[in-house]
Amino acid sequence: MRFYKIIALTCFLATSLLSAQNKEISLEEIWNGTFRTQGMDALHSLKNGKQYSVLNFDRTTGTTTIDIYDYNTLEKTKTLVSSGDIEELRYFSDYTFSANENQVLLATNEESIFRRSTLGNYYVFNTQTGVVTEVAAEKIQEPTFSPDGKKVAYARDNNIFVKNLETGTTTQITFDGVKNEIINGITDWVYEEEFAFVRAFEWNADSNKIAFIRFDETLVPEFSMDVYGDKLYQTQTVFKYPKAGEANAIVSLHIHDLERKNTREVTLDKEYYDFYIPRIKWTNDANVLSAQYMNRHQNELDLWMIDAKKNTAFIAIAEKDKAYIDVTDNLTFLKDDSFIWTSEKDGYNHIYHHDKKGKLINQITKGNWEITNYYGFDAKSNTIYYQSVENGPINRDIYSIRLNGTKKQRLSANTGTNYADFSADFTYFINTFSNASTPPIYTLNSAKTGKVLKQIKDNKKVLEDLAEYKVSAKEFSTIAVNGNDLNMWTIKPKDFDPSKSYPLFMFQYSGPGSQQVANKWNSANDYWHQHLAQQGYVVVCVDGRGTGFKGSEFKKVTQKELGKFEVEDQIEAAKKLGALKYIDQSRIGIWGWSYGGFMSSNALLKGNDVFKMAIAVAPVTSWRFYDSIYTERYMTTPQENASGYDDNSPINHVDKLKGDYLLIHGTADDNVHVQNTMRMVEALVQANKQFEWMIYPDKNHGIYGGNTRLHLYTKMTNYIKENL
Structure with missing residues (x-):
């Protein structure tokens, strides 16, 4: 075994952490904001390059402000907008400037739909006149200024509307939107979750055309979740969710001409079947739209340039990969419409410059x-x-x-x-x-x-406050496992004695391209791990094969075999750590959330001679239950790769359970459905395996709200103390 490059991280105030450390971090403090750091919310650089704006909230008065600061002095120069001065607004939660910055779009009464999507009431504040204009009487989605600032496009009830700010009139430009059938200009559930965007419409440079994606969900199977609430009868949320191998929404690209008042569907001279359109973006030419088209396996991506005036199109870039291609947000058009693009085609993610026809000018960055x-x-x-x-x-x-x-x-x-x-x-x-x-x-x-x-x-105050606590250094190193040097961090008890024997508790996520071993400040989980170290546990995290930022070969080795190599790495790492003199190899546990819960379940089952216990929060228990875009990117479809799905799904290995297992899920998880846990529970029962589980009513994939997080982490802490 090789451990090296251990970094004893210090900073300008680290010495203060070495003295007077006698308090223990409590679970309550982790979740009540005791260790909260200050940030700069909704930071926006003004186009003059001399000033920036920040969203501030005054807790005493309950008002929200957009304050302007000078870059040179960092002094506040003025308050641009205050909710206290606007009768229509008690507060606002976000803001967006028009291109000329004479108007600000203010969001209020926002309510979450899924992970990234919200509904809200929106107002336009004119910074020159002080006039406030309501965009729509109803709650709407994704309001967006036209480049000339004269109009706002938005979505409501699965259709697209345009409000003319000069005349006050609103024009509806699509009419066929129907819930759970047709969506115009807003992504469906799976695009939002896996391609990470909600607004599927874009203004052109001349503010006279809107390109949008239309989703036909008619054939997509529905998933339903009971919402228990506080009434006598539960209600139900029903939405379209394409699981691996099932029908996706049929997507099409359209361009609406506001001057001609017509909409046409974009047609291309390449036939696509069962495809995705993960990005659209207008070039600097007001008539030329770029669109990325991707096959269902996501290992082929075409960047199209579409001329809306000539009704012509050509492929500027066609990328192929033996595994998959990550969609990029880094497409930037220069004045001559040459463009900057990022790609992993040389094995690492780098920056490239192409001319407007797609011909490579040069690779800008290079290296491993x-x-x-x-x-x-x-x-x-x-x-x-x-x-x-x-x-x-x-x-x-x-x-x-x-x-x-x-x-x-x-x-x-x-x-x-x-x-x-x-x-x-x-x-x-x-x-x-x-x-x-x-x-x-x-x-x-x-x-x-x-x-x-x-x-x-x-944030010096956070360090000063932490100086009173038993905080251990997070030690970074690498561990040689299965032919690779894997990144690792370790948190030991503050009074660590190498002559003693400690239980080991491992944390990981392990999903493709992810990273948990990163040199950055504490998350809430870090404080929890410090709490466990204070209770006498050695806590370790290892980023195994399949994780990110070490090149595409390392990341994509798990292709078609999710849960195989990653689990092998966690098991082998646990064995090597268990061989250390100060680790009690009979007391090794592991935990994770989502993909990490899938992993911790597999580790306990496949590594039943290594791990004594595991906690799985909101785990995938069979990839057959998860969505099409994410799962098929790494696994192709169940019809094509049945063994890849089944050989590494914990639901099929319940007979191997020997240790202690805690399963946790929220019933309103729209992402990893509680179905995963219910089917796992049934499999464990039929295998006559004892376990514990916890269900959180009406909680989504994040399992939070009120005292929920405190309850969850108290539950897990007690379980660890009792079983490790």
Whole structure:
């Protein structure tokens, strides 16, 4: 066994953590905001490049404001909008500027639909006149300014509408929307969840055309969830959910011409069957729309350029992969309509420059490391700004590079996780830095040199508060498992004694392209793991094969075999850790949520001679129960790959259960349906295997609300104490 590169992370105030540490982190403190850090909500750079806006909420008065700050001084220069000055609004929860920033779209009374989608009431505030205009009397979805700021397009009841802000008139442009049948301009459930977008309509540059995707869900099977509520009879939520191998929505691309008042469907000279349209985006040419078309296996992607005036189209990029292609949001059109594109085609995610016909001009970044975020292109200096893991896969840094691939420069100085928010003219960026021992620090930096100009927030108080607690360092290392050096972190009890023997509790997620071993500040789970370390447990996390940011070969090795190699890695890692003198190999447990729950279940069953106990929260127990886009991306369909689905699904291995097993699920989980747990329970019962389980009524995949999280983590903590 090899352990190396252990990092004893320190920071400018770390010494304060070494003294007076006698308090233990309580479960109540984790969930009541005791360790909450300050951030900068809804940060937006104004187009003048000199100022930025932030959404602020005054808890004493209950008012919301959009405040303007000066980049140079970081001083607040004015309050642009205050809910206290608007009769129609008690508060607002989000805002969007028009292109000329003379108007602001304000959201209020927002209610969640699914993970990313919301309904809300929206108002347009004119910053020049102070006039407030209600967009619609009803709750609507995804209101979006036209580029000229004269109109707002939005969706309601599965149709698209356009409000003319100058005349006050509203025009309906689609009419066939029907719940659970036809959706115009808003994604269906599976697109929202797996392609990560909701608004499926886009304005062109001249504000006279709207492109949109239409979803025909008629043939998609329905899934229903009982909602128990507090009434005498339960109600039911019914929605279209395509499980692996089942019918998807039939999608089509349309362009509506507001001047001609007509809509036409886009037709292409390539025949697609059972396909996806995961992205659409207008080019700088008001008549040319780009659209990404992808086959159902998601291993072929075509970038089309569609001329709405000439009714012609051509493929600019056609990518193929032996496994799958990740959809990119990094398509950027330059003034000449050449474009920037990111791709994994050389084995790592990198930036490419293509001419407007799709011909490769050059590969801008190269190396055995990944681009993790693309921030934008500054035309004045011909410079691209991006985030990458060039400084090691557990870290994130900010870089600049010329369009021709020269003069690459690291702009972030501190080792850990850096995120950037650039000013509109790329003069400045606000850097958010944290690592495992440093809470988020916000600084104003020069985009040219990376030099820190001013500090904005440092969250020093969180460190000062934590100085009173028994907080252990998170140690980063690698562990050699199954021919790979896997990233790992370890949290040991504060009074750790290597001559003693400790129980081991492992945490992981393990899903394709994911990462849990990252050098950044604490999440709520980190505080819980610290709480467990205070109770005498050694807590470890290992990112096995299939996780991200180490190249496509490492990530895609799990193709068609989800749950095979990842589980093998967790079992082998547990064996190696169990061989350490200070680990009691008879007391090893594992837990995870969602994909991590699928993994912890499999680890306990397939590694029944290694793991004593496992906790699975909202687990997939058979990939046959999960959605088409996610599952088939990695597994193809059950009809094509039955053994891949069944050989690694925990529901088919219940006869192997020896240890203690806790199964937890929310009944209103629209993502990983409670069906997964119910079928697992039935399989365990029929195998005459004893276990424990907990059901949270009307809770979704996140299992939260009120005291729910506290109850959940108390339940898990007690179970660990009793069984490990």
